[in-house]
């Protein structure tokens with residue numbers, strides 16, 4: 369068997385062409401669809417060119433090219449520097465698989481083009497290296513680091529060796545006297561072409577690849593990753609999308625697919641293809657079919673046969689393969705009926721309070737609150753208290769029978785002083801194999817705020833918005849420099865802020881953002897108990913651990929409502945424990961319902 373990366377490179381080589389422009393410029397290009405070549409605009413700016421492919425010289429015409437900067441012919445060609453060439457007399461040829469999605473830093477890349485460096489003839493020439501991040505502040509150009517890029521390679525394809533997709537076009541080697549590598553135009557730049565040409569090229573591409581040899585290549589490369597779709601399912605879906613008869617309302621399809629979340633898509637959606645990719649990035653909610661399956665089901669309602677039958681067949685097959693067939697069926701049945709009534713979740717409230725004399729010894733009180741009743745106090749310490757280790761052991765002992773009695777449905781809230789905010793209560797062992805935070809939603813609450821009425825009004829107000837779906841999240845990134853005063857004033861201007869996100873441990877920040885937010889009545893907060901190693905060592909990269917944590921939380925939240933956060937975090941802890949979401953390993957949730965207050969005067973109930 370051929371190694372999957374070598375196979376991908378072999379496929380790539382079959383689509384490489386040379387461009388001989390009328391003015392003598394020579395560059396590279398590649399087939400992206402039948403009779404269609406992509407290259408750089410600075411290689412083929414306009415008019416007629418000659419496309420040389422496997423010894424044949426074919427006449428081509430530039431159908432669209434990004435224009436040069438007017439009056440500045442010597443400056444680098446402006447973004448996107450891409451050109452499309454139609455080659456009407458082409459014989460049957462291969463085409464590459466394209467992706468206009470972003471890729472992670474350090475993705476291994478293989479660059480292919482023509483070069484005249486080592487011989488008088490133009491020979492194909494390649495470069496190996498990796499993606500080094502965006503060039504400048506926007507994502508318009510990518511940096512390549514690795515082998516030298518030879519003259520003549522401009523316009524050639526850039527293969528992502530992890531995903532088996534051409535993700536960019538070679539633009540230029542760097543200025544002389546700088547390190548090796550060069551600049552690439554990501555295929556996202558295609559979005560700057562006219563809509564007609566974009567639609568035309570993707571239609572040609574997606575129809576060509578429905579049963580192409582790239583599916584096998586991409587399957588071979590995908591074995592180490594978990595993708596929403598298999599390479600074949602993805603190609604089939606994209607091909608089906610090119611046959612839609614109705615003109616879909618993309619935004620309403622998006623919100624139906626992610627309902628009941630009301631979040632807007634992370635970036636604008638201009639066509640069904642982009643819609644598919646944005647949904648493919650999301651995770652399925654537990655017990656629900658994946659958003660993509662929901663989208664395809666909705667499309668079957670507006671389409672006619674045979675597209676309708678093909679879409680339905682695709683959805684059933686993919687749901688079966690993903691183990692979501694029953695979820696899909698149940699969801700389809702429920703669509704007709706009413707939404708299930710929400711049952712109020714019972715709660716176990718565990719209060720851990722330092723003793724008056726020694727802040728390292730704690731008094732424990734436990735209440736159970738069910739069906740909107742007053743809390744029942746089921747355990748209460750008095751006297752000297754005990755140290756933290758002793759307290760944790762006792763909590764685990766007390767929780768086991770309570771959780772059993774509440775049939776695994778209860779949320780568990782730890783009311784603790786700030787000093788214990790980073791204590792990992794979610795790791796208490798409550799079953800033979802299970803940690804508390806994976807079996808039940810676990811959150812902490814602020815002991816100090818519960819005994820202080822000063823913040824009551826804004827706390828209630830923000831909590832109400834959170835539940836009405838009008839609340840929003842505010843994030844503090846690692847390098848946030850705002851002072852406590854600025855942050856406090858900003859929060860008071862925006863009463864809709866109901867969730868504070870911190871990219872790393874609260875105490876890593878010079879200002880006490882968490883303290884400010886709690887005092888301003890923000891009812892919920894989420895942070896990582898980790899420090900951000902990149903920022904600690906001062907070697908902050910383009911994307912640090914803190915950023916990844918934020919993205920991870922946002923991805924989970926995109927498919928949920930803000931008021932489902934305790935469930936979302938439970939899901940994230942499970943994903944982390946399963947090795948699928950490393951950033952979620954040390955997530956902390958503060959979730960403070962102002963209505964739900966432990967009742968200090970409740971009598972102690974002895975449990976049988």
Ligand SMILES: [Zn+2]
Nearest residue numbers: 846900912914
């Ligand atoms: Zn950081």
